[in-house]
Amino acid sequence: xxxxxxxxxxxxxxxxxxxxxxxxxxxxxxxxxxxxxxxxxxxxxxxxxxxxxxxxxxxxxxxxxxxxxxxxxxxxxxxxxxxxxxxxxxxxxxxxxxxxxxxxxxxxxxxxxxxxxxxxxxxxxxxxxxxxxxxxxxxxxxxxxxxxxxxxxxxxxxxxxxxxxxxxxxxxxxxxxxxxxxxxxxxxxxxxxxxxxx
Amino acid sequence: xxxxxxxxxxxxxxxxxxxxxxxxxxxxxxxxxxxxxxxxxxxxxxxxxxxxxxxxxxxxxxxxxxxxxxxxxxxxxxxxxxxxxxxxxxxxxxxxxxxxxxxxxxxxxxxxxxxxxxxxxxxxxxxxxxxxxxxxxxxxxxxxxxxxxxxxxxxxxxxxxxxxxxxxxxxxxxxxxxxxxxxxxxxxxxxxxxxxxxxxxxxxxxxxxxxxxxxxxxxxxxxxxxxxxxxxxxxxxxxxxxxxx
Ligand SMILES: [Zn+2]
Ligand SMILES: [Zn+2]
Numbered sequence: 001x002x003x004x005x006x007x008x009x010x011x012x013x014x015x016x017x018x019x020x021x022x023x024x025x026x027x028x029x030x031x032x033x034x035x036x037x038x039x040x041x042x043x044x045x046x047x048x049x050x051x052x053x054x055x056x057x058x059x060x061x062x063x064x065x066x067x068x069x070x071x072x073x074x075x076x077x078x079x080x081x082x083x084x085x086x087x088x089x090x091x092x093x094x095x096x097x098x099x100x101x102x103x104x105x106x107x108x109x110x111x112x113x114x115x116x117x118x119x120x121x122x123x124x125x126x127x128x129x130x131x132x133x134x135x136x137x138x139x140x141x142x143x144x145x146x147x148x149x150x151x152x153x154x155x156x157x158x159x160x161x162x163x164x165x166x167x168x169x170x171x172x173x174x175x176x177x178x179x180x181x182x183x184x185x186x187x188x189x190x191x192x193x194x195x196x197x198x
Numbered sequence: 199x200x201x202x203x204x205x206x207x208x209x210x211x212x213x214x215x216x217x218x219x220x221x222x223x224x225x226x227x228x229x230x231x232x233x234x235x236x237x238x239x240x241x242x243x244x245x246x247x248x249x250x251x252x253x254x255x256x257x258x259x260x261x262x263x264x265x266x267x268x269x270x271x272x273x274x275x276x277x278x279x280x281x282x283x284x285x286x287x288x289x290x291x292x293x294x295x296x297x298x299x300x301x302x303x304x305x306x307x308x309x310x311x312x313x314x315x316x317x318x319x320x321x322x323x324x325x326x327x328x329x330x331x332x333x334x335x336x337x338x339x340x341x342x343x344x345x346x347x348x349x350x351x352x353x354x355x356x357x358x359x360x361x362x363x364x365x366x367x368x369x370x371x372x373x374x375x376x377x378x379x380x381x382x383x384x385x386x387x388x389x390x391x392x393x394x395x396x397x398x399x400x401x402x403x404x405x406x407x408x409x410x411x412x413x414x415x416x417x418x419x420x421x422x423x424x425x426x427x428x429x430x431x432x433x434x435x436x437x438x439x440x441x442x443x
Contacts, residue, residue, distance in 0.1 A: 017213065018213070018215060018216050019215075020215045023215075110285075110288075111292075112288075112289050112292035112293065112296075112433065112434035112437040112438070113210060113251070113292050113295060113296055113433065113434055114433065115433035115434070115437070116437075117436075117437040145247065145250060146247075146250045146251050146252065146278050146281075146282055149278075149279075149282035149283075150281075150282040150285065150288040153282055153283055153284065153285055153288070154285045157285065175241050175242065182244065182246070183246065184245075184246030184247045184248045184273065184276075185247075185248075185273055185276030185278075185279065186246070186247035186248075186250060186276060186278050186279055187246055187247055189276070189279040190279075
């Protein structure tokens, strides 16, 4: 245990996701040694994240305005919507620079063990968005894990009733650089069902 | 540092630090087990998706200072792909996992019968041949019997008078005779109690022939009885999709 403010800082940092007690200590002492100007910038950023960030009323992504930058961008194809779990997934796909459509952020995955059902996610908003706008393709990009797969299954069942809508799922398969014999069954099953003619 | 091996079903996974997870399993010999899987969230992890919920696995662990650490995993049954493929099966499976976690409250306490019941139910769910809702209710009835508080279905829960009886009271412990019947008892259809008895004893010929209305009523009584005996409400049970086929 350290004295007063230092220990308070370590405790606060330790409550952040992915930060263990050792990392919390390391970050605290880094901040203690940092220039006042650096600390001021960090303080400023923390302040603004609660005051200045809202969720886009179209796609649910984090945004500075009522409608986010991607939803406002006329160059992005409004007919293609990529469905993801979290805002960080939007960033991951944006980094590939491959996708020119728009997004829909669900706010998580269907996870009954944590009490999260369809009503806790932005699924109703997705359906009304598809119903009201000319959307031709929905790309399901939920996480390739148990909850993400179940969420995709649920959405596929809802979306197949929309006439003229193509629903696609991100291909998922074997990680590059690995041996087939080491692949687990969930990964192999997905890789098999996603096989394509060559 | 001692090494040990066991078989178990993954009930729950929680993030830990940068790339690790705490995996909760119900095991054959070590009861409920909470162990760390290091690096499991990295795409290069040798564990792959073998430690996701529903996985039936053979694990090797060593005893750590606070939590045990998983060193090797082999798949016995890959239930997950067949369960996540169907939302009804998935939600029923989640209720099985959460119930098993709650009924095996003590870590390390032997729960072998419950472990086998969980694995058996997930196997039947992933086979996809029966109404998932029916399989879940059969699991819940038997799991409650293991815990020692299965509802009485034919004899009166209070005086033991042979039935069939017309009334059912969750606080009283199940079916009740006209003399013992407390105010506010439900009056389920006779077929509903017959179905509950069939689910408890695995009489599938009877259970398969039940009507959607009977199944719905039985599900309601089973859920009410279960929730009455658990301290906290199950999160997954209200989210189970009970669409009858
Ligand atoms: Zn937006
Ligand atoms: Zn009686």
